[in-house]
Amino acid sequence: MIGREGPVRPGPSPIGQAMDVLRMEEITKRFGPVVANDRITLAVRAGTVHALLGENVPQLTVVENVVLGLRPRRPPFLDLAAAEDEITGISKTYGLDVNPRFRVMGLSVGMQQRVEILKALYRGADLLILDEPTSVLTPAETEALFEVINSLVADGKSVIFISHKLEEVLRISQAITVLRRGRIVATVPTTDTTPSDLARMMVGRDVVFRVLKTPAHAAGPALEVTDLRAASDQSYPAVKGVTFRLFRGEILGIAGVDGNGQAELAEAIAGLRPVSAGQVRLNGLEVTSWPPKARITAGLGFIPADRYRFGLVPDFTVAENLVMKTFAAPPYTRRGFLDRRTIAEHAESLVDQFDIRVHSVQQQARELSGGNQQKVILAREVSLTPTVIIAMQPTRGLDVGASEYILRELIAQRDRGAAVLYISTELEEVITISDRVAVMFAGELMGIIRPGDISHAELGLMMAGALRLKPAAGPA
Amino acid sequence: MTIRTAALRLLPVWAVLFALLLGMFFVLLAGVNPIEAYRDLLRGALADVFGFATTLVKTTPLLFAGLGVAVALRAGLINIGAEGQIYLGGLAAALVGLYVRGLPPLLHVPLAMLAAFVGGGAWALLPALLRLRRGVSEIITTLLMNYIGLYFVGALVSGPLKEPGAPYPFSPPLAPSAYLPTIIATTDAHAGILIALVLAVVTYIVLEHTPAGFQVRMVGANPSAAAYAGVNVGQTVIIAMVVSGGLAGLGGASEVMGLKHRLFDAFSPGYGYDAIVVAFLGAGQPLGVVATAFFFGALRSGANIMQRSQGVPVAVIFAIQGLAVLFLAASLAVRHRIFRWGGRSRQPVAASPAQAAGVSDPE
Numbered sequence: 151m152i153g154r155e156g157p158v159r160p161g162p163s164p165i166g167q168a169m170d171v172l173r174m175e176e177i178t179k180r181f182g183p184v185v186a187n188d189r190i191t192l193a194v195r196a197g198t199v200h201a202l203l204g205e206n207v208p209q210l211t212v213v214e215n216v217v218l219g220l221r222p223r224r225p226p227f228l229d230l231a232a233a234e235d236e237i238t239g240i241s242k243t244y245g246l247d248v249n250p251r252f253r254v255m256g257l258s259v260g261m262q263q264r265v266e267i268l269k270a271l272y273r274g275a276d277l278l279i280l281d282e283p284t285s286v287l288t289p290a291e292t293e294a295l296f297e298v299i300n301s302l303v304a305d306g307k308s309v310i311f312i313s314h315k316l317e318e319v320l321r322i323s324q325a326i327t328v329l330r331r332g333r334i335v336a337t338v339p340t341t342d343t344t345p346s347d348l349a350r351m352m353v354g355r356d357v358v359f360r361v362l363k364t365p366a367h368a369a370g371p372a373l374e375v376t377d378l379r380a381a382s383d384q385s386y387p388a389v390k391g392v393t394f395r396l397f398r399g400e401i402l403g404i405a406g407v408d409g410n411g412q413a414e415l416a417e418a419i420a421g422l423r424p425v426s427a428g429q430v431r432l433n434g435l436e437v438t439s440w441p442p443k444a445r446i447t448a449g450l451g452f453i454p455a456d457r458y459r460f461g462l463v464p465d466f467t468v469a470e471n472l473v474m475k476t477f478a479a480p481p482y483t484r485r486g487f488l489d490r491r492t493i494a495e496h497a498e499s500l501v502d503q504f505d506i507r508v509h510s511v512q513q514q515a516r517e518l519s520g521g522n523q524q525k526v527i528l529a530r531e532v533s534l535t536p537t538v539i540i541a542m543q544p545t546r547g548l549d550v551g552a553s554e555y556i557l558r559e560l561i562a563q564r565d566r567g568a569a570v571l572y573i574s575t576e577l578e579e580v581i582t583i584s585d586r587v588a589v590m591f592a593g594e595l596m597g598i599i600r601p602g603d604i605s606h607a608e609l610g611l612m613m614a615g616a617l618r619l620k621p622a623a624g625p626a
Numbered sequence: 627m628t629i630r631t632a633a634l635r636l637l638p639v640w641a642v643l644f645a646l647l648l649g650m651f652f653v654l655l656a657g658v659n660p661i662e663a664y665r666d667l668l669r670g671a672l673a674d675v676f677g678f679a680t681t682l683v684k685t686t687p688l689l690f691a692g693l694g695v696a697v698a699l700r701a702g703l704i705n706i707g708a709e710g711q712i713y714l715g716g717l718a719a720a721l722v723g724l725y726v727r728g729l730p731p732l733l734h735v736p737l738a739m740l741a742a743f744v745g746g747g748a749w750a751l752l753p754a755l756l757r758l759r760r761g762v763s764e765i766i767t768t769l770l771m772n773y774i775g776l777y778f779v780g781a782l783v784s785g786p787l788k789e790p791g792a793p794y795p796f797s798p799p800l801a802p803s804a805y806l807p808t809i810i811a812t813t814d815a816h817a818g819i820l821i822a823l824v825l826a827v828v829t830y831i832v833l834e835h836t837p838a839g840f841q842v843r844m845v846g847a848n849p850s851a852a853a854y855a856g857v858n859v860g861q862t863v864i865i866a867m868v869v870s871g872g873l874a875g876l877g878g879a880s881e882v883m884g885l886k887h888r889l890f891d892a893f894s895p896g897y898g899y900d901a902i903v904v905a906f907l908g909a910g911q912p913l914g915v916v917a918t919a920f921f922f923g924a925l926r927s928g929a930n931i932m933q934r935s936q937g938v939p940v941a942v943i944f945a946i947q948g949l950a951v952l953f954l955a956a957s958l959a960v961r962h963r964i965f966r967w968g969g970r971s972r973q974p975v976a977a978s979p980a981q982a983a984g985v986s987d988p989e
Contacts, residue, residue, distance in 0.1 A: 422853060443856030452854070460854040465847045474844070474855040478837035487835050 171196040171277050171308040190334060192327060194277065199299060199309045201319040201340070203348060204329030233272075240271050244301045260291035267298065271307075278302065279310040284318055285384070296322055314352075314409045316345050316614050328352055346610030352407050353577040353613065363561050366585040368397040371431075372569035373419070373538045378428035380411075380418040388414035390593035391428070396538065401560065401570040402598075403584030407613055408575045411593035413455060416542045416573055420452045421445045422460075433537055446475055451536030453527055455543040455573075457520070461527040464516035468508050469497035471515045472530050504529040505555075521552035528559060539563055542573045557583050577609065591615040637957045638907045638914070638950075642921065645949035652945055658936045670931020671924035677931060679813030683885060685923030687712065687894065689822040690877030691901030692908065692915040693829050694746070694870040699910040700833060701866035702846035707753065707768025708874040709898025710775030711746035715875020716882045717779050718745030720889035723800030723882070724787070734803040739821070739879050746875015747868040749775060754867035758860045764867070772898065780891045787889060795891035806884035818880030823916065825873065830912040842866050874898060903951050922947065 172194040194200045237250045246264045263283060270278055280299075284292045299309055299322055313319050319326055320340060328335040328351040335351045373396040382388035388411040396402045406412060417423035419430055421442040430438045432448050440448070454460035462471050473482050473493050481492045497511035506525045508518060515523060524544060531539060541560055545553035560583065564570050574580050580587055581601045588598040589612040596612040597619025611617035650660035670677045691708040698705035705711075718741040726737065753767035784795040806816045833839035844852040845862045853859050877897060882889055904922055908914030929943040 420854070441856070441858070442853060443858070446856045454854065459848075459850045461851065463844055463848040463851050466844070470840070474851070477840050483837045486837075488837060488840060490835075 170194060172310075190329075192334075192337075194308050194310060195325070196276075196308050197303055197306045198324040199303055199311050199322050201323035201326045202310060202312045202329060203316070203319050203326055203352060204312070204314060237268060237272055240268060243305070244271070244298055246298055258291070260287050260294065263287070263295070264298070271302075276306075277308045277310065279312070281312045282314075283311070284313065284315065292318070314407060316348050316407065319348070320345065345614030345616050346607060349407055349613035350577070350606065350610045353405070353575055363583070364565070366400040366564065368400040368585070369567070370398055371395045372398045372433055373571065374429075374431040375419065376429040376431075378415070378418060378430065379426045380414050380423050381426060382411075382414055387426075388593050389418060392590075392593070392595055394588060394595060394598060396569045396571055398537065398569050399564060399567050400585040401564050401572050401583055403580035403587040403601075404571065404573040404590050404595075405577050405580040405587055405609065405613065406575065406590035410590050412573045412575075412590055413542065414593075415590070416452070416454070416540050416571075419540060419571075420450065420454075446534070449537035451531035451534060451539040451568075453524075453531055453539065453541040453544045455546065457523050457527065462515045462523060464514065466515060467512045468501070468506070468515055468518070468526060469494050469511040471526055472497045472500055472511075472533075474530060475534065500529040500533055504559075521548045524548060524552065524556060528556060532559065532563060535566075536568060538569045538571070540571045540573070543575065544572075545574070545576070545579060553579075577606075577613070589613055638909060638918070638954055641907070641953035641957060642950045644953050645946045648949055649942060649946035652942045653938055656938050656942065658938050663932055663936045663938050666935045667925070667928035667932045669928070670935075671928030675810060676813055677927055679810050679815035680927035680930075681920070681924045682810075682815045682819045683923075684926040685920050686816075686818040686822055686880050686884070687877040687897040688900055688904050688922055689819070689826065689916060689919035690880060691874040691898050692904035692919045693822070693826055693912055694873030694875075694877070695901050695905035696908060696910045696912060696915050697829060697833070697842070697866055697873065698750075698870035699905055700846045701842045701863060701870075702849060703754075703757075703863065703867055703870070704765045705750065705753075705768050705867065705870045705874075706765055706902060707750060707771050707775075707871070707898070708877070708901045709894060709896065710768070710772035711749045711871040711874035712878035712881070712894050712898045713772075713775035713779045714749040714878065715742035715746035715872075716878030716889060716893060717782065718742045718875065719804070719879035719882050720787075720797055720800060723804035724797060724889075726804075727801055729801075729803055731803045731805075731807075734801065735806065735883065738800075738804045738883055739876060742875045742879030743872035744875075746878065747872035749875070750867045750871025751864065754864045758863060776892065779889065779893075783889055783891050789888075797889040799887050800883065804883055805887060806880060814885060816880070816884030818884040821876070821880065825876070826912045826916045829873075833912065838865075874901065877901070900947070903947065907950060907954060 170193045172192070174190060174192045192200075234250045237248070240246070241248045241250075244267075246268055248261065248264050248268055267278060267280075283295060287295060299311070302309060311319065311323055320343075323340050325337060326340055326343060326348065327337040328348060330352060338347075375395075376393050378389055378392045379387065380389040390411070392411075392415055394402065404412060404415070414423055418425050421437070421440060421444075425438055428438070429436060432445060432450055435448060437445050437448060452460075458464060463474065466474075470477075470493070473496065476482055477488065477493070482489055482496070484492075494511055500506070501508055501511060504525050506518075506529065507522050515526060518526065528544070539560065541556075544556045544560070548556070557579070560570050560572065564585075572580060572583055584601060586598055587601050587609075589596040589609065591613060592615055596615065596617065599619060608617060612619070646664070650664070653660040653663045671681050672678055691712055694711065695705050695708050719738040722734070722738040722741045726734065729737065749771060750768065753762075753764045753771065756762040756767050757764045780795065783797050787797040788795055789798040806818050806821075809815050809817050809820065831839075833843065841852070841857050841862055842865075844855065844857060845859050845866070849859050852862070878894065881893055881897075886893060900922060901919075904915055904918045908916075908918040925943050925947065929940045932938050932943075933940050
C-alpha cells in the first residue's frame with residue numbers, strides 16, 4: 151500500500167548530526183497514483199518541538215509509522231502493579247495527571263489524549279508525534295497540553311507537532327516545516343518567522359493562471375448569508391457568525407488557510423450541515439431550514455471539495471453521475487421508469503461539450519482521472535443552470551490545464567449571470583478569478599476586499615488572523 | 627466492462643466451484659467416491675420429479691428471504707434479521723389464514739401474503755428506526771430480533787394458538803382458502819416459488835430501471851453523495867429496510883401457506899441465515915439471488931438422496947456452503963485491496979457495507 155523510498159534513520163546518527171533525533175531524507179509516499187509525500191526531507195533536533203504546518207490531508211502518516219518503535223516487553227505475564235507505579239511516575243514527571251486506575255472510556259477527550267502520550271512514553275519513546283492534537287480540545291485543554299509538551303521537551307524528549315493552526319505552531323515549536331501539496335515549502339526557525347509569512351507559504355503563489363476575465367457586471371443579491379453559525383463534525387464551532395452578500399454576475403472568493411471553517415460554511419449553505427444560528431437567503435427566499443433537494447431546485451449548484459465523498463458516486467457510471475440530481479424528473483424518468491437512452495444521450499452531449507475524456511459514458515466514474523472526474527461534477531452542476539454556484543477547491547489535485555479549464559468555465563457562468571462563491575486555499579487562484587475576495591480565519595470573515603486594493607502582505611496578515619478589515623467592500 | 631471486472635463479477639461462481647472441489651475431499655474422508663456422490667447429489671436434486679419438487683420447496687424461502695437481504699444490501703444495509711422476519715411473516719399469514727374465514731382463495735391468499743409482508747416489514751422497521759435515530763448498528767439489532775421473533779412464535783403456538791390436544795406446539799390448520807396451490811401433482815411443490823420468481827423480476831426492474839431503485843443504489847453506494855444530490859437518505863433507508871423485511875416475511879408466509887398449512891414452533895431451519903449467504907453470493911443482484919437460492923435449494927434436496935444412497939452425511943453439504951462463503955469473503959478481501967492499490971486513497975478503508983460485500987452495479 152505504501153511505497154517508500156529513501157532511508158529513515160531514527161536515533162542519533164554517529165556522523166556529524168548527533169543532535170538530530172530523527173532524519174528522513176527524500177521520503178516519497180504514494181497512495182496509488184496520488185503522491186502524498188513528495189521527497190520529504192526532515193531533521194528533528196533532540197529536545198525541541200518541530201512543527202509540521204500543512205494542509206488538512208493525511209499526508210504525514212509515514213513519519214508516524216517510522217518511529218513509534220515498541221520497547222520489547224518482559225516475560226509474557228503482565229506485571230500490572232509495576233506498570234502502575236511506572237505509569238504514575240511518568241505521569242507525575244510530565245504533569246500528565248493521569249490516574250492509571252481510571253477507565254479510559256469515561257475520560258474526556260483531552261485526558262484520553264494524555265493517555266495516548268503516556269502510552270508512548272511508557273514504551274520508551276523519545277520522539278512523540280502529535281497529529282492535529284488540539285483539533286478536539288477545548289482552549290483550556292490545549293493550554294494544559296502545551297504545558298505537558300514543554301515539560302517533555304525540557305526533559306530532552308522531542309516532539310513533532312502536526313497542525314494547520316498558525317498561532318499554536320508559533321507558540322509551541324522551535325522549528326517549522328511548511329508543507330504544501332505534499333511537498334516541503336520551507337523549514338524555518340520559529341523565531342525568524344511571522345504569521346503572515348507562514349500563511350503565504352501555506353497557500354503558495356507559484357501557479358500563475360492564464361485566465362482572461364472581463365469586469366464583472368454585478369446585479370441584485372443571489373445569496374445572502376447573515377450571521378451564520380455551524381459546528382464541525384466534532385461539534386466545535388467552525389463557522390462563527392459569517393455574513394456576506396453574493397451578487398448575480400460576480401465571483402466572490404473565499405481565501406484562507408485550510409481548516410478555518412470553509413468546508414463547514416459551504417456545507418451549511420448547501421443544506422448538508424445543520425445551522426446553529428443565522429440565516430441563508432437564496433434569490434430572496436429564506437432557505438435556512440430547507441433540505442438540500444429544495445435548495446437545488448431553487449437554483450443552488452455545489453461543487454464540493456471532496457469529490458469522492460460528496461461529488462460523485464464512484465461506483466456509478468459517468469452517465470448516472472451526470473443525472474445524480476435530476477434522475478427522478480423528466481426526461482430521465484418517464485412513466486415511472488428510468489429512460490436509459492435519454493440518460494446516455496444527455497451524458498454524451500455533456501461529455502462532448504465539456505471535453506470529458508472517457509472510453510464510454512457507461513464507464514464507472516472511479517476509473518476517470520481526477521481532472522475528468524471534476525469535469526463530470528462541473529458539467530452536472532452547470533447543466534442545471536444554477537443561479538448560485540458554490541465551488542470549493544475545484545482545482546485541487548488537477549494539473550494547470552485542467553485547472554484553467556475549470557476556472558474559465560466558472561467565469562463563463564458568471565458572465566451568464568450566475569453568482570459564484572469560490573472557496574480555495576490557493577490564494578493566487580482566488581485573486582485571479584474573484585471580483586471580490588473574503589478572507590476566512592477561525593470561522594470568521596476577516597474582511598471582504600477587491601483584489602488589487604490590498605497587498606499580499608496584508609492578505610497574509612488577514613489569513614493569519616492578525617488583521618481585520620471593516621467595513622466590507624461592496625460589489626463591483 | 628473490462629476482463630478484470632468481468633472476472634471480479636464471476637467471483638461467486640469461482641467460490642462455489644472451489645468449495646465443491648474441496649468438498650470432494652470431505653466426501654473422500656467419508657470413504658465414498660466423490661464423483662459418485664456428486665452424481666447422486668445432482669440426480670437427487672434435479673433428475674426425478676420428487677427430487678426436483680423438493681428442490682423447489684427448499685429454494686422458495688431462500689429466494690424470498692435472499693431477495694430481502696439483497697434489497698437491504700443494495701441500500702448499504704446488512705439485514706441479518708431475515709430469520710425473525712420470516713417468523714413474523716409466517717405468524718401474520720397464519721393469523722389471517724386462521725381467523726379470516728369465508729373468503730375466496732383469490733382474496734384470501736393475497737390478503738395473507740400482504741399481512742406477512744407487513745409483519746416482516748414491521749420487524750425490520752424497528753432496527754431501521756434505531757439506526758437512524760440512535761445510530762445503533764442494524765447488524766446487531768436485526769440479529770437480536772431474530773430470537774424475539776422465534777420465541778414469540780414459539781410462545782404463541784405453545785399457548786393461545788396451540789391446537790387443542792396437539793402433541794407438539796403447532797396451530798390448527800389454516801382455512802384451505804389460504805393455501806398456496808400445489809404446482810406439481812403428488813409433490814409438495816407449491817405456488818410460492820412462482821410468486822418468488824415474479825418478485826425477483828420485479829425487484830430487478832425496480833432496482834435497475836426506476837428512480838426509486840436508482841435512489842436506493844445511490845444511498846448504498848455513497849450515502850454522503852446521495853444526501854448531496856438531494857436524496858432523503860433516512861427515508862430511503864427506512865423504505866429499503868421495510869421492503870427487505872417484507873420480502874423475508876413472504877418467505878415465512880409461503881412456508882406456512884404452501885407447505886405446512888399450520889404455524890409450527892421453529893418452522894424455519896435457519897432459512898433466514900442461509901438467505902444472507904444467498905444474497906452475498908448473488909452479489910445483491912436479484913437474478914443472481916435466483917441462481918444462488920436455486921443452487922442452495924438443490925444442494926439441500928440432493929443431500930438427502932446422497933446420504934441415503936452413498937452414506938455421505940448431510941453435514942458435508944453445510945461444509946461446502948460454508949466454504950463457498952469463506953472463499954467469497956477471502957476473494958472480496960483481496961479485491962478490496964486491489965481497489966486500494968488502484969488509488970482510492972482518500973476513501974475510508976471500509977467503504978459502505980454494500981461495497982465491502984462486493985455489491986456492484988451492472989453497467
